[in-house]
Amino acid sequence: MARDIVIWPHKVLTSPTKPVTDFGPSLQKLLDEMAESMKEAEGIGIAANQVGEPLRVALVGREDGTFFEIVNPQVLEKKENVTLEEGCLSVPREWEKCPRFHKVKVRYQDKTGEWHELEAEGRLAHVLQHEIDHLDGHVFVDHLSSLKRTLILDRMKKLQKVKARQKD
Template sequence: MARDIVIWPNKVLTTPTQPVTDFGDKLTTLLDDMFESLKEAEGIGIAANQVGVPLRCSWVGREDGTFFEIINPRILEQSGEVTLEEGCLSVPDQFAKTPRFHKVKVKYQDRSGAWHELEAEGKLAHVLQHEIGHLDGHVFVELLPQLKRTLILEKMQKLQKALKRRKNQGE
């Protein structure tokens, strides 16, 4: 079941997530719900804290349109600076050229707890850094110049108020 996506600057998005230690049914349900939320929002990645759950797991989209889960990920290596257009489900309708690394090597677990290593470059490396950033308590907006960040913050605060009003009217 799709869950609501949290809007920045909600505290759950700016707090580092906790490692996943239970690879049972609750994790499976969370990952399935996150995937439904991701597909509904037409995103390329989603982290658990974006649906309000402070656990270290995420979905990452490949350029071919397929997705995979990363649990307890760590970036082992990164190289070659690059700037690409970036957006975020928690910062809707806001896009900006964002500095990242062109290549990364990541270690992560899958839903069964098995460890994997992945070397990625280009767009996939960018998405991995974005999602792992979420799990570390960061949003891409933090990488932008102060003025751009402030303008986006004001828009998100207005959006949060509008969503709250809509929710209160619906109850």
């Protein structure tokens, strides 16, 4: 079942997440709910805190349209600065140019707890950085100028109020 996606600046999105220690059925249930939420929102990645769970786990979209989980990820290397157009499920309808890296090397666990290392570039590197940022308590607007961030913040606070009224 899909969960609601949390809108920035909700506290769960601005705080670092906790490491995953339980690789049992509850992790698989969370991954399934995250996948449903991401599919409904037509996303290419989602972090657990975007559905309200402060855990260090995310789903990352590959170029071929498939997804894989990253649990307790660490960025080991970043190379070649690049600026890319970026949006976010937790900052809907906002797109801005964001500084990232063209290549990254990431160490992470899968849903069984097994460790992997991945060297990625291009779109995959971009999605990995975006989702790991979420797990570290950052959203892409943190990389923008204070003026752009303030303008987007005002729009997101209005959106949060509209969503709250719709639930009542």
